[in-house]
Amino acid sequence: MKNIYLDNSATTQVDPQVAEEMVKYMVEKYGNPSSIHLYGQQAKYALDDAREKVAKVINAGIKNIFFTSGGTEADNWAIRGIIEMNIRKNEKAHIVISKYEHSAVFETCRMLEKKYPELITVTYLKPSSLGYITPEQVEDAINNDTKLVSVMHVNNEIGNINDIGSIGKFCRDKGIIFHTDAVQSYSKVPIDVKAMNIDILSASAHKIYGPKGVGMLFVRSKVEIYPLLFGGQQEQGLRNGTENLPGIIGFAKAAEIAQNAYETDIPRIGTLKKKLYELISGSVDNIIVNGDIDKGYNGILNLSFEGVEGESLLLALDLEGVCVSTGSACSAGSVKPSRVLLSIGVSEEMAQSSIRFSIGRFNTMEEIEFAAESVIKAVERLRSMSWM
Ligand SMILES: Cc1ncc(COP(=O)(O)O)c(C=O)c1O
Structure with missing residues (x-):
């Protein structure tokens, strides 16, 4: 059996059609979009x-799409670019985010409140035990200084899909800028920035079978954002520097494929997730589901296995060729439980026992069955060792 990749929320295989398209823009049409000659024109046309x-x-x-080096850059720019406007005016700014935002948003806010303690305050909303942030929570958290609300669309660890349309509507009515991190949802869950009243949105190519190192920030026309990089007037002078054209071409091709394949891909991935859960839960007792398995994004299944260390299970599965992830982060030699799981009220012990299975376009039913069998065997073995 070949290796089974069930870590598609970490990154995805580049679709061969995407790679093929990218190569053309490295070896044939390699012009700089800012050049005036034929090569430059070709590149500019492709960029548009x-x-x-x-x-x-x-x-x-x-005109509202700005290419970046990925989701992290887009998230950093979204938060800093908006708040910088207030800092420059020496104006107070209150930011509302959730406790389970990706570190790209979370750490940016932490940095800002530490760097500007007199000006910046941040409210961190606690998600419900099922894993949601509601518009009512946002409403309760805002004050007269609130300048920005940032709530992610799909959570990368548990897969919950937040009602960003309602949060967007609330923020628009109040005149507060609303950013959403859509890195895990772009092209996988329907998004309409106009209907959903989204002001700023981040996305990344490598989560959708595109290349690493490219992403984008959507910024609504009426929103004033401070430039991220200064230079030669690329990206309307807001994110300067020669564009990563092969990456951008790959991103666009991946987006196009995902959009065309949406009707078949997403339900098929959902069937695989359902099967994986049925097989595991049918044979393994004392497991808990983290997040909303029924309404969450089809590709993410997060389970905690009582009495089993997530890291040990991950390594046991790796030996079988099954690649998954844990939410825990290794820092200074100790394994810390996932901030996301703790935020929804999962105990430290169960958070340390969690595994995220993330399913993608290239997974098959045969792979899911093999993965489930490997999980069942590994959990049984690890439990028998730890309970001896
Ligand atoms: C929700 C979310 N936001 C942001 C990022 C960062 O994106 P990138 O890897 O493109 O920097 C990730 C990546 O895992 C993510 O899952």
């Missing part, structure tokens, strides 16, 4: 076309 494809997925205008 790519922007249109990436924008279409979220019903955005092309």
Whole structure:
């Protein structure tokens, strides 16, 4: 049996059609979009076309898409770019985010409140035990200084899908800027930035079978954002530097494929997740599901196995060729439980016993059955060792 990759929320295999398209823009059409000659024109045309494809997925205008080096950069820019406007005016700014935001948002806010203690305050909303942030929580948290609300669309560890349309509507009515981290949802869960009243949105190519190192920030026309990089007036002078054209081409191709395959991909991935859960829960007792398994994103299944250390299970599965992830982070030699799981009220012990299975377009039913069998065997073995 070949290796089974069930870590598609960490990153995805580049679709061969994407790779093929990218190569053309490295070895044939390698011009700089800012050059005036034939090569430059070819590159500029391709850049415009790519922007249109990436924008279409979220019903955005092309002038509102700014290419970045990935989701982390887009998230950092979204938060800092908005708050910088207030800092420059020496104006107080209150930010509302959730406790389970990705570190790209979470740590940026922590940095800002530490660096500008007189000006910046942050409220960290606690998700419900099922893993949701509600518009009512946002409403309760805001004050007269609230300038920005950032709530992620799909949570990367548990797969919950937040009602960002309602949060967006609330923020728009109050005149507060609303950012959403859509890195895990872009092209996988329907998004319409206009209908959902989204002001700023981050996405990343490598989560959708595109290349690493490229992403984008959508910024609504009326939103003022401070430039991220200064230079030669690329990306409307807001994110300067020669564009990563092969990466952008790959991102656009991946977005186009995902959009065309949406109707088949997403339900099929959902069937695989359901099967994986049925097989595991049918044979292993004392497990808990983290997040909302029924309404969450089809590709993410997060389970805690009582009495089993997540890291040990991950390594046992790895030996079988099954690649998954734990939410725990290794820092200074100790394994810390996932901030996301703790935020939804999972105990430290169960958080340390969690595994995230993330299923993608290239997984098959045969792989799921093999993975489930490997999990059942490994849990049984690890439990018999620890309970001896
Ligand atoms: C929800 C979320 N936001 C942001 C990021 C960061 O994206 P990138 O890896 O493109 O920097 C990730 C990556 O795991 C993510 O899952």
